Amino acid sequence: MITQSERAEAQRSAETFFERAGIVLTPEERARIEVADFGLSDLGRQGLELVTYVNTERVCAKELVLFPRQTCPEHRHPPIDGAPGKEETFRCRWGEVFLFVPGPPAEDPGAHPPVEPAENRYTVFHQIHLRPGDQYTIYPDTPHWFQAGDAGAVVSEFSTRSRDEFDIFTDPDVERATRIAAE
């Protein structure tokens, strides 16, 4: 849960990251920057700011902001009604991102899970380090999580249709829908 003023502050901060990355949003898009706390009430450490450009039956494109060291919790995109799950490519535009997927764990990772104990919440530790111009494609049903470096990050996401409500998070405390509290 976040308050209305926390959301407004996060939106304004996200706007400054988009500006640094040279990404132009329309006034309508700036007004609807989504602030996701994943129900964890810990936005600065576990959260994501995003604008969805397009999300049709077949194609989705989003622009993501991660504040410094902010983490998007581990999750995967399962098949839905017999259709394959979401496939997504992350392309770093500004800052840097540490993306973790299944595979040999990094010996000296650039990021660590934001919570302790992490055991049942973070399970994949193969690191993909993305700097501006770098990208990585995540195929359906693949667990993944990512954290920005010390300066934060702006990341473009190109994907199939996005249906966030079907995402499966490893952390049982996550709720994908952010609740906004009165002050």
Add this chain to the structure above:
Amino acid sequence: MITQSERAEAQRSAETFFERAGIVLTPEERARIEVADFGLSDLGRQGLELVTYVNTERVCAKELVLFPRQTCPEHRHPPIDGAPGKEETFRCRWGEVFLFVPGPPAEDPGAHPPVEPAENRYTVFHQIHLRPGDQYTIYPDTPHWFQAGDAGAVVSEFSTRSRDEFDIFTDPDVERATRIAAE
């Protein structure tokens, strides 16, 4: 047909447009900027420069450059083997683009077909004017063409799988594959 040196010059010029738009490419991507003259040997007026970021079975993302007043000729993306044709969203990042689709013709259009007579090459004249942050989605099998304004343009394209070789151009002289001539 274009010469190797024309291609190299167009690649260098496209790089400067990406830089102006704040878009970071890797050295590998810069080296493979595609220069398309559509077989018309008239690159400055009819052509396109692009980088394909990703093109899987399901998702494609590209970054396009149009030089000042350069036109991508009218074409459509038909169904292939029973699958629906390509769906694509154009998002203007820098400069401006005049995109034309079926519908009531613009009374005072911002761009005109680059060739005369245009009759059998350009058939749709409903104008969509895209400035930075503006976007438009083109559904399958919809004829469309676009031209940059006087400063040129940088445009992101988010789409389903791209199979350019199946595109149907209105102009019978177009060949999608660009041939590179020896000097």
